[in-house]
Amino acid sequence: VVKQNLSPKELAEAFGVSESSLKRWADSGRIHAHRTVGGHRRIALAEAIRFARDASLPILRPDLLGWPQPATAQPPDRQLADLFFTLLRDGEAQQFRARVTAAYLQGHTLAELFDGPWRTALQRIGQLHPENDAGIIVAHHATDISLQCLNLLRSTLLTGREPDTQTPVALGGSPAGDHYLLPSLMAACILADTGFREINLGPDLPFPTFRAAAQHHHPRILWISCNAQHAAPSSDDLLALANDLAPQQTHLVVGGQFAPALPDNPPPNLHLCPTMHDLANLAQHLIVR
Numbered sequence: 001v002v003k004q005n006l007s008p009k010e011l012a013e014a015f016g017v018s019e020s021s022l023k024r025w026a027d028s029g030r031i032h033a034h035r036t037v038g039g040h041r042r043i044a045l046a047e048a049i050r051f052a053r054d055a056s057l058p059i060l061r062p063d064l065l066g067w068p069q070p071a072t073a074q075p076p077d078r079q080l081a082d083l084f085f086t087l088l089r090d091g092e093a094q095q096f097r098a099r100v101t102a103a104y105l106q107g108h109t110l111a112e113l114f115d116g117p118w119r120t121a122l123q124r125i126g127q128l129h130p131e132n133d134a135g136i137i138v139a140h141h142a143t144d145i146s147l148q149c150l151n152l153l154r155s156t157l158l159t160g161r162e163p164d165t166q167t168p169v170a171l172g173g174s175p176a177g178d179h180y181l182l183p184s185l186m187a188a189c190i191l192a193d194t195g196f197r198e199i200n201l202g203p204d205l206p207f208p209t210f211r212a213a214a215q216h217h218h219p220r221i222l223w224i225s226c227n228a229q230h231a232a233p234s235s236d237d238l239l240a241l242a243n244d245l246a247p248q249q250t251h252l253v254v255g256g257q258f259a260p261a262l263p264d265n266p267p268p269n270l271h272l273c274p275t276m277h278d279l280a281n282l283a284q285h286l287i288v289r
């Protein structure tokens with residue numbers, strides 16, 4: 001079970017440092033702690049993760065935080081794609097979560113993992129007998145293992161940040177006929193990590209519903225992930241939607257393998273982002289303005 005709030009003692013054990021060091025960091029403000037009704041310090045898990053990543057402090061015992069522990073030492077970065085592929089292919093859900101969370105705690109950004117080893121591993125899954133049952137079974141299973149892991153990251157990253165009425169919203173999904181779950185969920189994770197309140201409507205969303213949802217929620221970002229050729233909207237559809245959303249200052253962000261080319265001189269609220277890195281950069285820019 002993932003613990004949402006930790007005592008200094010628990011966190012000190014996870015980091016392999018003394019409890020007094022941890023209390024000192026809390027009292028100096030290096031790591032934010034709140035007090036219980038009884039006056040005891042507590043550290044939100046999301047804050048503990050932020051601190052570990054910023055300070056490059058390894059979490060030696062992630063199991064104490066309720067996170068899965070890698071079975072062996074983490075391999076060098078260049079071997080991560082191979083490892084992710086093997087774990088996804090062999091259905092090793094728990095070790096996959098352990099490896100991804102370890103890489104994240106070591107300081108990799110979500111965008112690095114999504115555009116890099118995770119994507120490469122899934123590409124290789126797609127090359128395993130896509131024409132027969134065995135290949136379909138592996139692809140479905142790898143998708144489910146990825147979903148479990150993304151949802152763990154997503155629920156943990158959001159913890160501790162209290163979205164309020166000032167928190168900008170980002171909303172999105174994939175169009176009708178596009179059944180791919182992972183790209184839109186990855187976009188949601190990137191946006192949550194940047195500080196947006198994300199609303200992931202997932203796959204298979206009728207195109208007019210994107211407009212209706214944006215009019216209802218007034219997001220600062222509306223993302224559309226295009227992963228199936230037959231289901232991708234045309235650039236005219238996107239242009240019309242961006243123009244409709246301009247008065248409410250919603251930016252339309254389109255990504256995915258089958259995102260259409262944008263017209264010359266697109267309106268300033270229409271963006272093509274081929275990668276999760278592009279989305280992360282744009283989101284940083286849009287959240288401060």
Ligand code: B12
Nearest residue numbers: 115123126139179180181182183223225255256257273279
């Ligand atoms: C998992 C999978 C499936 C699963 C999907 C499960 C699910 N519900 O999600 C299942 C088994 C159902 C499936 C079915 C099919 N699949 Co399939 N599938 C895959 C696989 C292995 C992984 C796809 C995935 O999720 N990747 C992870 C995402 C995150 O990576 P990505 O798509 O590359 O996205 C990156 C960028 O494009 C960008 N991005 C994407 N979206 C967005 C959005 C925004 C806002 C931004 C900023 C960026 C961005 O960032 C991502 C990370 O870098 C791919 C292999 C591959 N090469 O991709 C084949 C693949 C896509 N499938 C393929 C095929 C042919 C099919 C089927 C037609 C097979 C069949 N004969 O029935 C069906 C069609 C399904 C349909 N109706 O559309 C082909 C597509 C060939 C082509 N180019 O057209 C591939 C490439 C496999 C292959 N080598 O042949 N598939």
